Every structure is written in C-alpha cells, then in structure tokens.
Amino acid sequence: MEKIQVDNALIRQFKTWFNENELKLVSDQLNQMYPQDIAMVIDRLSKEEARLLMNSLQKETVIKVLVEMDEPAREIFLSAFTPFEIANEFIDNMNSDDAVYVLNHFSTKIKEDVIGQLEDIEYASKLLSLTHYDENTAGSLMAVELIKAYINWTVAQCIEEIRVQGENVESIYVVYVTDPLERLVGLITLKNLILAKPDARLADVYNKEVISVSTSTRVEDLANITKKYDLVVLPVIDALGRLVGRITVDDVVDVIKEEADEDYQLMSGITEDVDGTDKVIILARARLPWLLIGLMGGIASSRFIEMYEDQILIHPEMAFFMPLIAAMGGNVGVQSSAIVVQGLANDTLGTRNIAQKILKEIRVALINGIICSVVILLYNLAFNNSTQLAITVSIALITVIIFASVFGTFIPLFLNRMNIDPAIATGPFITTTNDLLGIAIYFTLGRFLYNTF
C-alpha cells in the first residue's frame, strides 16, 4: 500500500469511473488506499458517487472510513440505514472511542435509539455510560478496550491475555497492571514483557511509575500531561482508582491541534470552526459577529469624536493622527492578551498574581511606549507640525499604550477566573475596545494640552 496524493487528478479519475460504471477499477484503486485518504476522496464526491464508493469497500474498511470522514458526508451515508443497522453493522464493529465519537454527532434521540438497538447488551451499556461524560473531559475521549493484567499473574498469563484480548485492542503499547480490586498499580511495556522470563511474576517485573488521569480530567490538562511526559497512551481511572479506559496519543494530537486552531480563529475574529473549503454562507456567518462588534465600536468612536467637533474645526490636524492612536492601542492590546491567553493554555504563566502580571506588562509597555512616542515626536517636530500637536500625539500615544496593555492583560485573566474561555478576549474584541479607548484618551488629552501649551 502506498500513500496516495488525493489531488484533483485522482478525484477526476474517480468521477470518470463512476460515470462509466467502472466499479471494478474503483474498488482496485480503493484497495490500495488508506482509510484516511479514502475519506478525503469522499468529501469531494457527490452524494450518489459517495454511496457507490462506500458500497465498493470491504466491510472493515467501511468502518474505518466512517470514522475518518467529515460529518455531513457521514450523516448522508448513515441516513440510508435503520438504527438497527447502524448499531449492529457499524457501531458494534468500532472501538468504543470511535463509536462514542460517531454517536455524539447524532441528536440525543437518534443516539439513544441506536445504542438501544445494539444486540451486544454489554457493549451497549458501556457506550451509554461513555456518552454521558462531558465532552471536555478525559471520560469522553477514552476507549474501554485495553489489556489489563492482575498483579499476581505470571508473564505467561499476561501474554495469554494479549492473545485472547488482542483482537479487540487495535494498538497495544503497554499492559496495565491492577490489584484484585481493579485499581491501577502500574504497567509493563511490551518490550519488557518480551524480555521477561515466562514464569516470572508480574509483581517482580512491572513498573510502578504510571501517570494516569481521572475520567473528569479536563481535556486541555491531559493534553499538557501527554506532551510534558512524552506519553503515547494514558490510562484513565475512576474516583475509586479503578482502571476504566485509556486515551491514545493520536486523539491527544487531535485535541492539541483543535485547541490551537480554535484560539487562532478566535484571535482572527472567526467564531466557528471553519476552513477554506467550507461554503461561502458558512464562512460569512462565522465572521459576521466580530464584524458587527467592530461596527458597534466604530459607531461608538464616531459619537465620541462628534463631541469634539469644535476642536477638529479649530485644529483639523488632530484628526490626522486618530487612526495612528487607535491602531497602536489595538496592536498593543492584542499583544498583551495573546501572551496571557497562550500562557493560560500552555500552563506557562507562572504562579504570580494578577497585580504582579499587570505591573510587568506596564513595564513592557513603558519601554515600547517611550520608544514609539519619541519616534513620533521626532517625526512631528521634523515635519513642522505644531509643538502642541507633537506633544499631544506623543503623550496620548504612551498613555494609550499603557492602558491598552493593562486592559489586554486584565481581561483574559478575568475571563479565565470567571471560567469563560479567555481566547474570546483576543482579536476583534480587544482591538475594538482599545480603538475606542485610544480615541477617548487622545481627544480628552488633546483638549487639555492644547489649552495648556
């Protein structure tokens, strides 16, 4: 099997084969492809072509492709089946983590219908309890399939268990060791199992150093733990310390990427998880809320400036620097909030309190504020603008920079303490607030300074 580039040429090839009803050629090609690549092809076919393609697959490949394909295509494909068929032909053949992932995309009604139709009652019961975990916790990500050995077993018994259970567990890296009450006490890697004597007791060869999470551990925390300790699989225990599941690194990688993408999109003023291939209307809807916030900010700015209309008529040069002041406030605010949001996400903020962090930000702001103010002062003096204007712009600029960094630091910290995702404070929100703040400071100071000098 080769990795195949899913490109326009391949998609056109498939479409031609479907047109000419060359289903043998389709199926030969699919047999050489990984499920992930097949899923990418499906996402670019018509409904009817996708159905024909799925029908050309071997049953075990169908299961794998179903898990990999995008939600709309999966929904369309499954809508041709009854809950009984979905349960016993598809869900029953999936690992529990994949099954829960697919089930959680259904409405509660359909989800419970499907689980209720499973002929394997024990599996149904497991899936039902798995679907009850909050989707931001370890419980919702874990698979219950794992290899477990009791501490009083021998190595040979443990290997026999792998032989018996191994078929149900896709990738085995370690065997978890529990006490008779099912409480996790350690692990043994397959490597050490191979190297140990068959009659050795597990108690003598197992590793007590095992890092685990609880079913209620937050997904971000388990991602940080996996990353920090370089794990490939993480056991999950319940409140009584009993081993109930495991989370594999591939799911953690997906979490890390999704969280990063989400923060990035919030920062850029996009509210939903979209990508460039989504429909125009979905892309537009994901962006509109932030644009409306920007619009409200702009209207508020306009009302504020209106109050200073007389000043603009006397000193129209004040208006020249409005965009500069507003933009600088926005830029500084975004920088400060980004550092805080990233620090919270990566758990690298250190442990000092909010006041100390804000003081530190003020020191950073002072350095950059002084440099920027001096640059603009020299510019204004060099280009023969009035001294009043030069002084007003420079003092306003440094004031705006300091206020913007305090706000940019404080708002995400405050949101985090209120248990609201601090990432919503970045991007358009902070830019808009600081635009407005900048204009207010500029004109208030301007009136005062023009009257003073």
Add this chain to the structure above:
Amino acid sequence: MEKIQVDNALIRQFKTWFNENELKLVSDQLNQMYPQDIAMVIDRLSKEEARLLMNSLQKETVIKVLVEMDEPAREIFLSAFTPFEIANEFIDNMNSDDAVYVLNHFSTKIKEDVIGQLEDIEYASKLLSLTHYDENTAGSLMAVELIKAYINWTVAQCIEEIRVQGENVESIYVVYVTDPLERLVGLITLKNLILAKPDARLADVYNKEVISVSTSTRVEDLANITKKYDLVVLPVIDALGRLVGRITVDDVVDVIKEEADEDYQLMSGITEDVDGTDKVIILARARLPWLLIGLMGGIASSRFIEMYEDQILIHPEMAFFMPLIAAMGGNVGVQSSAIVVQGLANDTLGTRNIAQKILKEIRVALINGIICSVVILLYNLAFNNSTQLAITVSIALITVIIFASVFGTFIPLFLNRMNIDPAIATGPFITTTNDLLGIAIYFTLGRFLYNTF
C-alpha cells in the same frame, strides 16, 4: 513516583533546603520527581541553587533533566565542564535525537569541539552527520536508535535482537523489517511478535503497509502525516530507500505545538518565541518591530488625511467615521488571511487556484459587506446624519471590506509561493495595510460622493 505540582510552595521549600544546606532532603524529594518536573524547578532557581540541585541527582537523571531544561539554564550548567566532559559524560549517554537537540543549541565551534572529543568514534560520526541536516527536515528530528530485523530472520531471532539492542532504544513499539540491502520493506508490531510462533519466518508475518518519510521531508509535512495516519513512530529512509532513523510522536507533538504557537504569536504581533515568564526587556523587544510597523502605517495615514484637510474643515463629520472604516478594513483583512494561513498549515486549502480562492473571498466579503453597510446606513439615517455622509460611509465600508478580503487572501498565498512564511502576513502587517487602504478609499470616495450628491 507521583506527579508533583511544581508550585511556589515547592520552589520556596527547595530554596529553604539550600539555605540550610539540607542536601539530603533535596535529594529525597528529587528522587520522587519526574525529570520534566525537576527541569521546571531548575528554571526557577538561582545559578548556584541549580548547580547544587544538579549535583544531588543520580547520573542517569542528570542526562534526562539536561534534555528537558530551558536553554539558558543548560548553558550555565554545562559551562562548568570541558568539551571532553560534556562529550563523554553527557552527550555519550543521550539518545541521538536528544544529543543532536542539545548540540544544535551550541555554537558551531563548540558543537564540533564536543563531537570531536567523543571517545566512541562511531557515535561521533553518526552525530556529526545528524547535525548536518537542515533543522526543518525529518533528518534533524530523527533518532538513529531503533530495532531492525532482516526479512529472512525468524521471530525468535527478532526477539533476540530486541534483547541485544533493547537497552539502547528507549521506547519500542514496532520492529522495522528490511531487505539485505537495508531497504525498509515493512514492520511488525510488538503485539504481533508476541503472538507469532518463535520459529515463524518474519517474511510470513510482517506487515508490508508501512508509512515512511525521507530525511529531507519537511517537518510540517511529517507532522501532518503523523496526525493524519494516527502514528506513534515514523521510520525515516534515505534517498536509496534504506532505513536510517525513526521519529517518535512526542517530538512530532512538540513540533505541532511550536508551529501553532509561532503562528499565534505572529498573528498577535510578537516576533520571537516568548512567554509570560520571560524578562521584560525580551518581551518588549519581541513586540517592538510590529509596533514600529503600526507607527509607520499611522504616519502614512496622517499624511494621507492631511491632503484632505480642506474637506474635513467643510465636512468635519467625515472625520467621525475614520476609525470605523480603518478598523473594519483591519478586521476583515485579518479574517481572510487567517483562513488562508491556517489552510496552508493544515493542508486543507483544497487545490483550486489563487483566482478561484479570491473570488470565493469576494463572495464572503459581499455578504458581510452588504450587511454591515446596511446596518451603518440605517444608523446614519436614523440619527439624522446627512444623506451625503450616510451614503459615503456605506459605500466606502463595502468597498473597504471587499478590498481588505482580496488583500488578506492574496498576500499570504503570494508569500507562500515565494517560500516566505505566510504567517508574517497576518496580524499587524495586514491591519496596518488595510487601515491605510481604508482611509484612502474613504476620503477618495468621500470627495467624489460629496460632490455628486
């Protein structure tokens, strides 16, 4: 061993122990901690405390902590040793990927000195060739330690090889199968090795489906491959198809996180990799370049507005909406560029050409532009602003939104084609460009429309 929370209390505890010279207590505590946590403690101690701590560790723990600690602390610690000691006491005991990671933080001179002092000439030669790979390629991330078996071996021979080589290879998940010319032909998982009969021939039980990368594969591409195919380890082959190394998922996770953080910071106008715990001067320096770009943009805006001074004096209300127009241009530009940058990074842009993508962005911009323009038109009419102003603002707004999305889409695509990181196009760069663009469009249109209506 327990996961220990590295918090202020623990750091204070260590500092007290060092003050009172209670090195036994320090070493007892350290024995219960993971290297990753010890490294976090070191990053918050003084130079002298860090030295004392490192001296309290067992030698094999020192090696692990050295790889985990931050660069400044590592440099300070190693500066007390000669190149010969660094080579044979530390580097010689590291896995090749860790050794290369540490060596690549030295200057070329010290790096070559240290490698030259290694008593293990064979390892020195391996490390030397590893340090020559470009740091953005698979070659620089791979470890040469791996378990390899020839296809004509039996399962028992393969297990014997694990026994012999296993000590050098930290985590073993699979054994790679090669032909007599060392070319990678497949793999066998440890699970299947355990389940196979000892006298079975590898040729009969190995798995031909193996996804590999070449030494020159770009780091982003191998991250995408690992994520897509849910791999925990990825073999690396040279141009002749020979197996030369392997990359483990923990290193790939680090790459994914670093790339995401870097894009996030560029988007927020921060040029260097910094976090909230860095020194004030470093934080200030990382942000200043973008602020200066914003300042230049602001100055350019002011020159532009100055040309329209007469218009502001006749119609001061034009000035009220300047910040709104500039901010909306900036917001839309960031949204468009973020979608493109993320699509390029995740390889989800699809395969349509630049012109088609820009056309799609224009359609998104038209929808949101029309909505925003209507909102602001209704506002202006409702609040008794002149019809001229109302029409000017609305027409300028939709024009700015369309231009901003075209620029936001085009610039990162263009940079990418020029092999420049498209992420630098996001954030302050696009905001500044679009601020300026917005002001220009607004006043040019304004003069025209005021004269027309």
